[in-house]
Amino acid sequence: MKNYQLSGSPKVGFVQLALIVMICRIFTLMTHIPLIRDGFSFSEQLLALAISSVVAALLIIPFVIFYSRYDCGIVDCIYGRSRLWGNIAAAVYLLYLILACVTDVSEFSSFIGARFDFGADECIIALILIIVCMYCAYCGAEGICRSGGAVMVLFLVMVAFMVGGSCEKISAEHIRCEMSAGNVISAVYDDMAGGTELIVLCLMGKFTRNRYRCGAYLSLAGRLIIAAGITLSVILVLGDYAYICGYPFLDTGSAAGIHFLQRIDAVYMIVWSLAAVLTISLKIFLGADILRTILPKRLPMVLIFSVGAYILFLLDIRGSGMLMLILLALGGAAVPICQLLRKE
């Protein structure tokens, strides 16, 4: 397929932009719901979500103005004015995206490895995930964003099944309405820091065909609704257990039952995995696009492979296995480093 997104005209619609940002949010919440994990009460979480959405809406105003005036990306613009600052900006954004991917891959593979026994090491799970994500990144931002619609439909169907299957277990008594200003501020910070979708939203302006402002605010609204909805459903079903279990959303799915299937958390894992692939592959794509700004003559596949290799390399540093580390350092990071350093 023509990977025009690394070189061609923007094609992502504003609704697609909103959907993919929501998918990124869904992935974060499915894997770990930051505010529940940190033990805030439901009222504190709700207020924190509202405040963080307002803060996010204010923070993206400069980006909205930027994309209304310029057709290029942020790093492209900076690089065009000053190569030094362009390289610095590229390094900062690239490092952020790679670390975000490392966190996502690490948490997701831990989740898969812990809750579903395939007899495969977490490293293998992570490696296969990264390979699939690199392929999806190669397909381009347009393919990833278009897929978001289908995944969103699946997610909504899944939520409908969950709600329908958990009706008996829902209790309003599970909701604690304690309020503390310090907790709310802390919760706002946790929510802002816990999701990487805002940076994705800011970088995706370059690929949005039209009405970026509409897409941005639509995604923030959707982000709030999804977070509130997921948090509410988890607490209503699980109650205080949500604060101590490892994966609240998964356990909410486990609690739901359908007549012909039991323990349908494995089915929910399909939606998880789809969301994970889209989220991580989009970040790999954005990282490769930033690399392309400073190395325009490299093939898209080399750039994508480089980003994927860096993720794998940093993942292994976090993990264990000296032999794996050495092998990956030699084959994984060395090849793209040599490619990138090769004279153009």
Add this chain to the structure above:
Amino acid sequence: MKRMVPDMYNYKGVKLAASLDDKLNDIKHILNNSSDLLINPMEIAGVRTALIAFEGMISTSTTSRMIMVPLMGVKLPDDTTSMQLFEHIRDKMMLTLDRAISEDYGDIITRVMSGFAILLIDGVDKAFSLGVQGYETRGVDEPSSEGNITGAHEGFVETVRTNMSLVRRRIKSPLLQFKLFSISSKSNVDVILCYMADRVSMKLVKGLEKRLKDIPLETILGCGYAEPYLNNTKLSVFSGVSTTERPDVMCARLIEGRIGLLIEGTPFALVMPALFSDNFHTIDDYNFRPYYATFIRLIRYAAFMIAVFLPGIYTAAVIHHRELIRKELLLNLAEAEASAPLPIMAEALIVLLFYEVIREAGVRLPKSVGGAVSIIGGLVIGDTAVSAGIITNPMLLVCAISVTASFVIPALNQPVTVLRLMSVIAGGLMGLYGVALIAAAALVNICSLENYGVPVTSPMSPLTGRAMGDVFVRLGFKRLDGRNVTVEEYNGVDKN
């Protein structure tokens, strides 16, 4: 100046000689005295002429009635010159409706090989090409690959001009355009581009024509030869070019603003750009009541998912996610699988691969014994394999359901087969996680495909609301009326 004598390698663009003997010698030299070349010398009004054709390519009765008798009856003075005879035939005699004047050997050779009779006149460096084709062709028959209940039972044939008439009969509009030209360096295959002039940009038509003329293949014997050169989508199991054997389907696509390609020698037409949703539409949908058509269409979408993912999900559930299955069913499956000597994933792969063998055997065998293959393969071998304990009933059932579901959407047989095998392997190795990864990769792959600026997943994604009345559902014609949306009007189409 010495005259250039053409040969079988260098004859295109070489001007005709004036002398009849030179012309005949040149043509014999180009064709290397081919045994099927017929040369009939005759004298008309005192001028030496010759009629050449290939044996079996022309209709002898038409040639006699339309050409020979009128020419023999020409009443001109005995001192008529060659040029006067030429002008008389050109201006005052019709002979055949399909008539052209050829000036070089390239045109003559191409036309005589297309079933034209060539009238050569001594002393004139031009020739008449007269269309009297009479080669044996297959009659218009029911399409073999796209069955239907209530629609027409006409399908395309191997003759491109007959196919052109089948399309013309259905769209009697001057906006329907046909562009005929030859492609391929050795075989000079006739192809026809069909399009509606008010719905397709000329830039696209010209671009396609150039692509076709640039095809480097020496011969084009089927639509599959041309498809890779017309398909913008690479490294994908899905194609951006669709095929159809039905003229009514072709016409529907043309009305939607797409371009059709008819190729001489193949009864399948290519349609570009293709959409993924086309694979789930049949002509019967528009003859059934909307509620039933919608129901059947949803069945097709469900069948696609079942065909691709059911064996993989079953394999994943039985190996890695037994907690998913209810106790009663799990006990039955465990009892069945306990006696199987092979691992479940291997069992699934063997059954699916064996089905491919049976299917291929059924297609290649003569029709008289083809049915026996189905009985032997399906009933005898399948039943005895289960009785012998080599494969289990549940696995056979799951694979049979998947295979039967794939029959619902024959156009997607290739991607379904590949994805099904991949999902079984992924499900066997990594459970539903592996199946999900395959699904994700396939989803992103197909969503990223574009052909001629039109996303393959249109109008679902990017969403074009006006066109959604005929995708998952089929609204009634009174509600669809006024929603005529061409592919160029879909959201997300790159018009550059």
